[in-house]
Amino acid sequence: DTGVSQDPRHKITKRGQNVTFRCDPISEHNRLYWYRQTLGQGPEFLTYFQNEAQLEKSRLLSDRFSAERPKGSFSTLEIQRTEQGDSAMYLCASSSLAGGTDTQYFGPGTRLTVL
């Protein structure tokens, strides 16, 4: 068990550019979540996958955001035409129902700065 990993850890981009982040969950976890965290606030839910199916999306996930989990393993989050307001930490978490609870384990996050 190597934990949840995210890549890149930091991304600086110019407004209007597209960015893509990757999340590799804990290998046996079938549930995967994306959250966004701005400075001084707690994480806010963006979207949820169970295996490869995207089952829930937040209103925060505008049309410029798209997430995929093509084979039910790793996931990508793409932001098109980035805006300064997209600057935040993007966190990925994974979980499974094994053991009867759904503890979510978080990755280290990708910090996005949009100039």
Next chain:
Amino acid sequence: SQQGEEDPQALSIQEGENATMNCSYKTSINNLQWYRQNSGRGLVHLILIRSNEREKHSGRLRVTLDTSKKSSSLLITASRAADTASYFCATDSTGGYNKLIFGAGTRLAVHP
């Protein structure tokens, strides 16, 4: 929108003292979890308490849950400088896909 609210927003104590943080939430829950976040890092899971539990211990951590008041507390005993971090409570509402709803957190500073 965020469901939970932590209190206090910031807490400063000396090593060896106890730290108590409170969390309130709005809707019915399955579980309540506490996480720690060191500056600029990911979240580390501390403890999960189910809605039918009232108290839970893990090492120096003690968590209570009062579903009638929709509130929880996290007690860290004999604090250490390494406990300096932000602490968040997170709830998952009944009927959902277990997405977590976080409060704004309590920033704890433990001074040597």
